[in-house]
Amino acid sequence: MPMSDTPKPVTPSGALTMLILRVLQSGSLHGYAIAQRIHILSSEVLAVEEGLLYPTLQKMLVKGFVTAEWGISETNRKVRFYRLTPEGRKHLKAELSDYDRVTQAIQDILRTA
């Protein structure tokens, strides 16, 4: 697959926490599935590198937004699944409303200026 055919994927650095929280809202996932889900849902625009994904997940664990528990992957391997905590849910809500306000504001400027 030659790289030049498709535009280079973008790394969603700033909003990664929010994206992870959002994809976990529908159920617990393992690390790779999180990255996949973000990639697919963004129509392959966003790519989450593991060098960014795992530090972010660790930070979210420490902050208590997610918990990790052992499960079995589709390839039959023991792997950790990340699950949203009530605290994470609350945080997501706050982040989303913040995000909405900011994008709204930016669009207002773009439309009228």
Added chain:
Amino acid sequence: MGEIFRRIQYLLHRRRLDRELESDMEFHREMAARAGRSNFGNTLRMREQARETWGWTWLDRLVQDLRYGVRTLARSPGFTLMAVLVLAIGIGINVSAFSLFNMVALKPLPVRDPESLVRLERRSPGNSTDEMPYQSVLFYGRNAKTLSAAMAVLGVPPMQVEDDVQPTSISFVTPNYFTELGTPAAYGRLFDPARDGISNGAPSIVLSYGLWQRRFGGDPSIVGQTIHIDKKPATVIGITPSAFASLGGQHPDIWLPIAQQPYFVEGSHILTDPSVASVRMWGRLAPGVAPKAAAQELRALTDELRRQHPKEIWDNEFIQVEPGGHLQVMQPDMYRIAAMVAVLTLLILAVACANLGGLLLARAVTREREIGIRVVIGAGRARIFRQLCTESLLLALLGAAAGLALGYVVVRVALAQLDAPKWLTADPDWRVLAFTFAVALASALFFGLAPALQIARQRQRKTMVRQILVGAQVAASCVLLIVAGLLVRATQHALYTDPGFGYRQVLSIDPQLGRHGYTPAAARAYLDQMQARLRATPGVRSVSLVSLPPMGHSQSRFSTDANGSSIEVYPNSVSPEFFQTMGIPLLAGRTFLPNEKNAVVVSQSFARQAWPTKNPLGQKVVNGDSTDFVIGVAGNARINAVNDDDATEEYWAAQPDDLPEMTILASTSGDPGSLPPIAKSIGESLDSRLFPEIRLLKTLYHERVSVVEQIASVVSLIGLVAVLLAGVGIVGLVAFTVSQRTKEIAIRMALGAKRAQVLAAVLRQFLWPVAIGLVAGAGIAATASRVLRRALYGVSNFDPAGYALAIVVLLAIVGLAAVLPARRALKLDLAKTLHYD
């Protein structure tokens, strides 16, 4: 809160969690590979980044640095040993000094609730005393609601047990003394307020554990038996425990109930006379009461007391409330001495640290390669700096451990030497440990910071830091040497110069007539007979009377007004022959007539201060409401202040009313050794109820001087250690400087420079630091010795010989330390050096 808790969880389980993270990432790669995407990132680095979010990386790095530090130090055991030794000396001396201070002033007594014990002393803006009338103690004890108990201790001259030749030390105490301290008896019982608080109770005594062992062979059956104290029978009721902690660090061998004092000291009115201040007062604060509140209430009570006894209470008198639950109740001048000792010991630490700093810098040059490699493979300045600081910290902790051991040994030896109370042990408590740790951190900062900064910036070859280190070492050792020199000179002064009075052949005989209820007339009869019979004794040259005998148990000071200025004097009342007996020269005028009034004899120092240009004879001196005229000027004789070179004396003629408080002085033409037994038998024949205290001034004087000798020798030893440390440090630095400049030296010599010129060029960089260090050191020493002056016999703070000696010794050592290694370096092989690289 939850986050901190989770972080700690991550610290505790980080091995497992790290494995889980690894497995997550491995799985991620497997899946990615399946999907046909490969990722070439560094797994290890990514995992590290992920782990960093746990917030414990610093700990990992610290452990890493410590491991590395231990390996580095273990690789050069010679350096490590030297560094730890230097630090052990510097830290050990400080730990010893602090341990002793801790023992005296910080450690609470092992008694019940030591925090609420207070020492109560009379103070007013112009007066102070540590004793008060027993009646006042009773008054305060009865009326003060802020005090839950009042205790009094009456110290008296030693008394005679059975027919012992050696008198035994004694204290009278209020019966609540032991119950308030919560002291259990080793055998029998101790005093009990209900049974021992009445004057007509059965005479009872408590023995100290030490006396019981020494004098009574540790036989428990002594309890209940009768023994005689100054010939009065009394029953032994108990023995104090061996590790008994008493108030104020006083450890008499026998304790007597204060209510029975009139029985043991016949005819005494001490307990009832409100004008005789004779007991020391202690109190226990009522629960929840602050010392300030107690002081406030006591001040009001003092005003009440003034209404009852207007003459006995000073203007603006108040009771000073000080924490009393320590070995020693600290007075302001004790803090001054403690501060001075602290400065001296910290100087040693400074020398040690400067020394070690030099060693570290020199070592850095040999480590250039190693550090260079680490920089090349990606270690930042900050990382190298942190690594070097960790190493310094490691060294400091090793040094502190060795210093702690040294301090322990020193304190043990000191305790054994000082015959300290048994409850004191050399084991470091948490205060000593905390102090040691703090000193270790501070010294790590002091010796490690500057070199680490230089090395991390790869500037270890710069001379500036080295110059500062040399200057600091020279200054600090200069102070120590000068102070040591002054102390040695002071000891010599004390030992070999005249203290202004003839102490060698004088005997003092204190019959304590006042304490036995003698009236002035009875005292006159007794003293006249005693004097007449002593004069008739062959070999006795002169006999006289004095109210405050030389080096006696008590002394007094007060301010007197002369020629418009106020002068602090040591007052004394004497009989006309006093100056002759004591061998104090009369420089002008005459001595007193018997009972002469309104006349004073002043010391030469007094006359110089008050009338520098006038003839002092006939001048007016005002003391409170009486006015006196100077009839004579005596030589300076610091009989009550051997320590104080600035002391001034003022004498009055003894009046008939003073006689019960007078002490007899007798001087002999030969050795006074045979006189005490004769004086004792004269005393016995005059009044067998009395037990005069007979003392040879020579012995008292030597006791005082030996203390100074000990202090001087300890300080000299410390000074010597400091100078040796500094010497070793300078040898190292110079040798290092020379080795660094070998090539330059070789070129200079090849071009024809003379050895002396090269030597001068190499050593020039040390010239200024040494000069500045010397000047700074001499300045600090001059300031410090002003404090010393009061505390020690005849130290003159501007003793030029002391200063010169110290500076010459220091210069000699510095010079030797600089020239020796430099000279050796100059014998280098030119061709070989120049061919090298």
